[in-house]
Amino acid sequence: MNRLFAALLAAGVVLAPAAFAQQDNVTPAPSPDAATTTPSGEAGPAGGEAADHGAGDAAASGEHGTVHYPLKHPPELSWTFAGPFGHWDIAQLQRGYKVYKEVCSSCHSMDLVAFRNLSALGYEEGQIKAIAAEYTVQDGPNGDGDMFDRPAIGSDHFPHPFPNPEAAAAANNGAAPPDLSLIAKAREVERGFPTFLFDIFTQYNEGGPDYVHALLTGYGQDAPAGITIQPGTHYNPYFISGPALAMPPPLSDGQVTYDDGSPETTDQYARDVGAFLMWAAEPHLVERKATGFVVIIFLLVFAGLVYTVKKRVWAGAH
Amino acid sequence: MSAGHSSYVPSQGPMRWLDARLPLPRLLYDSFVAFPVPRNLNYAYTFGGILALMLAVQIISGVVLAMHYAANASLAFNSVESIMRDVNWGWLLRYMHANGASFFFIAVYLHMFRNFYYGSYKAPREVLYILGVVIFLLMMATAFMGYVLPWGQMSFWGATVITGFFTAFPFIGDPIQQLLLGGFAVDNATLNRFFALHYLLPFMIAGVVILHIWALHVTGQTNPTGVEIKSDRDTVPFTPHATVKDGLAMVVFLLVFAYFIFYMPNFLGHADNYVPANALKTPAHIVPEWYFLPFYAMLRAITFNIGPIDSKLGGVLVMFGSIIVLFFLPWLDTSRVRSTAFRPIYKIFFWIMIVDVIILGWLGSRPAEGIYPTLALIGTIYYFAHWLIILPVVGLIETPRRLPASISEAVLGPDLGVGTGTGKGAPPARAGAAPHNVA
Known part of the structure; x- marks a missing residue:
């Protein structure tokens, strides 16, 4: 036993410094790729911004450790579609669609959604x-x-605001605005340990709409010291892949008129459009959860029956 | 166990007719009804049946998905989305299949855990065990190629990284990679051949599973004591005893599976795979699916050159080696006793190894920076030390606990009382009883 421990410890002690010594020579693999990939970048980084990123990350990892984005985690909101009995708030989806139609859709396409799908919004x-x-x-x-x-x-399907991706990029500082059909499932801020384990039991699935809301309401803050904001980009601590993004603050109070008396505030717009984008990304969400409830009940009852049979079969065996 | 010719004759006329011409009814009866199983099997032994169920779930849901999927680089992503949106119950099929892969691996890891803990790989079950490792390798290949099919960002870049492994090998590496990709980069040709192979490999798995079950029925099952079956008293017939117990485990497993399908369908996936593949934009962190993370951590743990082997080749060799070493387990384990339950020293090391693999999995999900590669290196060294040093050495120096004389003694107590419903606990020590199951 003791000899074994000693041998293992020795092996660890011998090899660990070797590993440390090699750290400095290792260049982070993604940086050259990041530098070559700017033009078709997503929503955020404009022009050379993504490239600066790669370089920034590489430089940072040498001495101070990589900066991880987003700088702030999105706050968790309460959504009607969360939880095992989640359901859409139809009025909210209609408001969200209005915000998308009057604001977002001037730059962002929504390829996967057809007008016929709007029947789910009560039209x-x-x-x-x-x-x-x-x-x-x-x-x-x-x-x-x-x-x-x-x-x-x-x-x-919803028509594109631009004739082609090149036109979209040209009109938006070199980076085409991303399609929003799946954005509520395609952006997820890492939850970290042990939160991600608790999420299994709390059924936290709303990272996407939380992120959308946080990003849309996260403008207008002062960048902390030490963070340089490239010209043409806007500081937003909730942005998932950098300190600033090319999209200017899209929403302002009173910008969209609501017919149902809901507050016409940036916060409310962001909530509504977040819910609408969740619907667009996962139109069968409510149907899924409702089906799941029936399935789970069935399996619970079935498990109880099989358990009873099992007890009887094994009663004589031990 | 199942050696020798069966005396079973079907009771129904048509079955008797068939049995006289093709003894399939007899084979099924002997394999799944009369087959004697140890009476002391616990629920750790139910994962074989669960895995068979999951293979069926994956093949059936996969075949239906293939009817709606388009294996073409410009169509694949949207065809998956049309399954999610427009195909009747398509969202259920796709979430079932995607989460099914994860639950297949959960089941296989628990199955492997049981195998390692109870020493199921030891003689005479080496071939049975090796077939299991072959199935595991085929599963990994199938799962990897399946993950590429939705053609999202993680699909694309995961395929780029993993096929890139092969370029680490001198001379043959580049040709192998080009053969896998069907070109010089991941593209439409890659997607097409991955789809073809993803459809093929599950049937190869099913074939090896048949061999695996065949070998199982030759040697019989192990059990938590590791003591071989000695008399009829030690066993119960597969049906109804194992059937109903496996059935209960399956339903409970399906409950957890259903919870994820219906309430957390994207929890085990990665958000980046909802972004269409883009060859010009690398994701910030390329991570494989969770079930590959321990191996990914070992791959990235080698950050230094060892003589002529550069760090890349070293990492690839370590990663492949971490599974290849498993093939030699039956001969690396020197213990006379099968079950870890009777090995006080090895039991400690066993659990350290389990914790080590879990930590490696966590490290695999971290970016390769700071302290993480060093921790991964220590974890990797320990992983190999466990199989190559600890396992052989502990088996030689350890004194195992006294084994029960037989399975029935372990279950029913030394008086061999039958059907009393008592004495399920460990039997009292009897003086002079030596370990009986010399492996």
Whole structure:
């Protein structure tokens, strides 16, 4: 025993300094990639910003350890769709859609959502037709081989604000705004140990909408000393991949008119659009949870029955 | 156990007719009804059945998903999203399949844990065990290729990193990588061949599973005491005893599985995989799925060159070695006693090894910076030391606890009372009883 421990300790002691000695020679692998990848970057980093990042990270890891983003964790809000009996707040989804339509959609596409999907938001068929008809889409070719414009119909997906990704990038400081269809599932701030374990039991799944809300309301703060903000970017401590992003603060109080008397504040807009984006990312969320409840109840009852049978079968065996 | 010809004759006419021409009814009866199992099996022994269930779940859900999926780099991501949005119950199929992979690994790790703890790999079950390691390797390959199919950012960059391993090997490395990728970078050709292989490998797994079960029925099952079956008193018939016990374990396992499918379907995944693959934009941290994290930590633990072996090749060798070493376990374990329950010293080291692997898993999820690679290196050294040094040495120097004379003694007490419902605990020590199960 003792000899074993001694041998193991010795091995550790001999090899650990070797590992330390090598640390300095190791260049973080991602930095060259980061430098080459700027142009098609996502929402945030404009122009050379992403490249600066890579370099910044690399430099930082040498002496002070890498800076991890976001600088602040998003606060946890209460959402109606959270928890085992989660459900949509239809009025909130309609408000969120209004915010998306009047604000976000001027830059952000939403490829995966069709007008017909809006029926889940409580719109009637006629209303959906009217909403779709506000947009013009290109169709064709027709019998003469010509492309033609027509009003959108329910089966059309939300039209793009820009004709192509290059145009989107050109109009937005070099970085095309990301598609928002899945954004509420595609952004997740790491929860850390042991919170991520508690999340299993609290069913915390709302990292995406929490992030959307935090980001949209996180503008306007002063950057802490030591953080340089590149020109053309905006400091936001909640931004997941840097200290600042190219998107200017999109929301301001009173910007969108609500018909249902809800407060017309940035905070409320951000909540509503967060809920709407969660719906867009996971349209079957409520159906999923409701089905899950039935499945779990069934399995519990079934487990009880199998347990009783098991008891009886094994009663004679020990 | 199942050696020799069965005397079973089906009671129903059509079955008798078939049995006289193809003894399939007899094979199934002998394997899943009459097969004697030790009467002292605990719930750790139910994961084999659970794994068979999970393989079936994955194959069935996977085949249906394949009907809706488009294995093309420009279509794959949106085809998965159309499954999630427009296919009837598509969201259920896809979440079942994605979380099913995770739960397949949860079950296989618990199955392996039971194997290591109770020494199931020891003679005469070496071939049974090695087939199990082969299944594990096939599962890893299948899971990796399956993760590439949604063609999200983590799919793409995970594929780039993992196929990049092969370039570490001198001379043959680059050709192997190009063969895997179907080109010089991860692209449409890679996605197509990964889809084909992802569809093929589960059936290869099913084939090896048949061999695995066949070998099991030749040697019979181990049990928590590690004492071999000595008489009929030691066993109960597979049906109904093991069937209903495995059934209960399956339902409870499905409960946990359902909880994740319906309430936490994305908890075990990575948000970046909801961003379409983009060859020009590297994610901040490329991490594999959770079940690969301990191996990923070992890969990244080697940050220094060892003579002619550079750090990259060293990491790859260590990672592959961490599984290859498992093939030699039956011959590395020198203990006369199978079950760790009767090995007071090894039991301590066993649990240290389990903790070590969990810590390695956590380190695999951390960025390779600061103290983490050093901790991973220590964890890696300990992992190999456990199998290559501790396991052989402890087996030689340790005095195991006294074993029960037989399984029935362990269950029913030394008086061998039957059906009294008492005496489930450990039997009182009897003077002069020597360990009986010399492995």
